[in-house]
Amino acid sequence: MNSTNQSLKPLTTKINESGNLEIGGCDLTDLADKYGTPLYVIDEYTLRSICWDYKKAFKDFGKMNFLYASKALCTQAVAKIVHEEGFGFDVVSSGEIYTVYKAGVDMSKVLFNGNNKSVEEITLAVELSVGRISVDNFFELSLLDEIAKSHNKTVDILLRITPGIECHTHEYIQTGHLDSKFGFDLTQIDEAIELVLNNYKNLKIHGLHAHIGSQIFETSIYADEIEILTKEIARIEDKFGIKLNEINIGGGLGVKYTEEDCPPSIFDVAEIILNKLDSCIKKYNIEPPAIFLEPGRSIISTSGVTLYTLGSSKQVPKGKKYVAVDGGMADNVRPSMYGAEYYAEIANKPDKECVNNVTIAGRFCESGDILIKDIKLPEIEEGDILCVYNTGAYNYSMSSNYNRVQKPCMVLVNNSQSDIIVSRETLDDIVSHDEIPGRLNGK
Ligand code: LLP
Numbered sequence: 531m532n533s534t535n536q537s538l539k540p541l542t543t544k545i546n547e548s549g550n551l552e553i554g555g556c557d558l559t560d561l562a563d564k565y566g567t568p569l570y571v572i573d574e575y576t577l578r579s580i581c582w583d584y585k586k587a588f589k590d591f592g593k594m595n596f597l598y599a600s601k602a603l604c605t606q607a608v609a610k611i612v613h614e615e616g617f618g619f620d621v622v623s624s625g626e627i628y629t630v631y632k633a634g635v636d637m638s639k640v641l642f643n644g645n646n647k648s649v650e651e652i653t654l655a656v657e658l659s660v661g662r663i664s665v666d667n668f669f670e671l672s673l674l675d676e677i678a679k680s681h682n683k684t685v686d687i688l689l690r691i692t693p694g695i696e697c698h699t700h701e702y703i704q705t706g707h708l709d710s711k712f713g714f715d716l717t718q719i720d721e722a723i724e725l726v727l728n729n730y731k732n733l734k735i736h737g738l739h740a741h742i743g744s745q746i747f748e749t750s751i752y753a754d755e756i757e758i759l760t761k762e763i764a765r766i767e768d769k770f771g772i773k774l775n776e777i778n779i780g781g782g783l784g785v786k787y788t789e790e791d792c793p794p795s796i797f798d799v800a801e802i803i804l805n806k807l808d809s810c811i812k813k814y815n816i817e818p819p820a821i822f823l824e825p826g827r828s829i830i831s832t833s834g835v836t837l838y839t840l841g842s843s844k845q846v847p848k849g850k851k852y853v854a855v856d857g858g859m860a861d862n863v864r865p866s867m868y869g870a871e872y873y874a875e876i877a878n879k880p881d882k883e884c885v886n887n888v889t890i891a892g893r894f895c896e897s898g899d900i901l902i903k904d905i906k907l908p909e910i911e912e913g914d915i916l917c918v919y920n921t922g923a924y925n926y927s928m929s930s931n932y933n934r935v936q937k938p939c940m941v942l943v944n945n946s947q948s949d950i951i952v953s954r955e956t957l958d959d960i961v962s963h964d965e966i967p968g969r970l971n972g973k
């Protein structure tokens with residue numbers, strides 16, 4: 531069975547009676563008119579639909595839990611929708627903790643993760659009673675115990691481990707290989723457990739946590755992960771006499787950025803995970819642990835598109851044709867950072883024949899600011915609206931104010947309605963944190 535992460539476009543994308551692209555019942559050229567560009571658009575139906583896929587795929591396993599990796603896109607409206615669908619949250623900073631808290635999320639369903647959490651961040655997590663903290667290293671174990679003690683609380687933890695599995699994705703987004711900066715090495719687990727059991731009385735360990743990487747297309751790595759984690763749980767029970775009953779296998783499921791990408795269906799991944807779990811439970815003679823998955827990209831990517839207005843163009847004699855948009859690497863750093871590829875269409879000419887090979891250039895002062903290297907589009911005119919697909923994940927969340935350009939607006943569309951969920955930054959926002967020391971003003 532197919533799942534939403536396998537779609538190149540939001541599920542509601544179609545060509546309307548005016549001959550324009552529409553998403554969530556909203557004409558994209560109208561959205562560009564009303565809210566300006568660049569504009570992030572999130573389709574609520576597509577977002578909910580992938581949540582339904584995840585739930586359906588694992589419906590036969592009673593101890594399944596989903597945590598949305600909010601680093602992919604963390605706004606209060608998105609948090610509300612995902613929470614309504616029954617998901618908890620994987621958060622990695624006080625900003626993410628605070629966002630989901632303000633959105634009214636049940637904090638017991640939040641897992642705080644990260645390799646160098648600050649005292650302030652851990653304190654906030656403890657004060658807001660986040661459900662689990664995934665402890666990454668020895669330094670953090672002792673720091674967390676100290677903070678928990680000073681708050682007179684017992685903190686529920688997982689140990690983040692590096693399972694030593696490599697996956698075939700961009701080197702920058704691999705995390706489970708042996709010399710990764712994240713987590714305890716397998717050989718350090720026993721020492722960490724001894725410390726928790728004997729020294730750190732304000733910590734209670736519930737299980738193990740791992741994450742292999744992101745934009746993963748190989749389903750077998752999830753089985754490898756289950757094998758390692760269940761084996762460890764059995765070994766720990768044997769050696770220390772404690773039952774760890776939670777396994778968090780991270781996120782990572784890939785999405786379809788281009789026609790050529792073939793990410794797996796969550797239904798196939800679920801089958802592999804559950805079959806492997808079943809066999810490992812028997813093999814290692816353990817009680818079925820609760821399983822946690824923390825997908826980010828696959829939850830939000832497909833629902834998002836970015837609209838740009840096409841501006842200047844340039845034909846290099848005997849070279850490329852460049853067409854510039856009014857955004858670029860500050861609202862989507864992925865092409866310049868990872869060489870990521872995207873698919874796009876002209877929203878006001880979706881059914882016109884694609885005749886030109888063009889390069890879509892960003893507006894930022896850097897030659898590397900190219901959004902799409904080579905794409906076939908219809909005859910282009912200034913003012914056309916370009917719709918870049920699959921920009922829901924890691925676009926806004928990695929955006930910057932490079933060149934002091936304001937961050938775009940984000941709208942949520944559903945049933946022909948559009949609502950702002952992140953407002954466009956203003957010029958005053960841009961200078962709002964500047965301070966001019968009095969002495970520079972002659973004071
Ligand atoms: N859990 C942990 C512990 C993670 O580190 C991550 C992502 C996730 C879950 C969610 O993974 P996902 O399902 O989104 O693949 N900025 C990069 C992606 C970095 C991912 C970092 N960790 C990009 O734009 O491709």
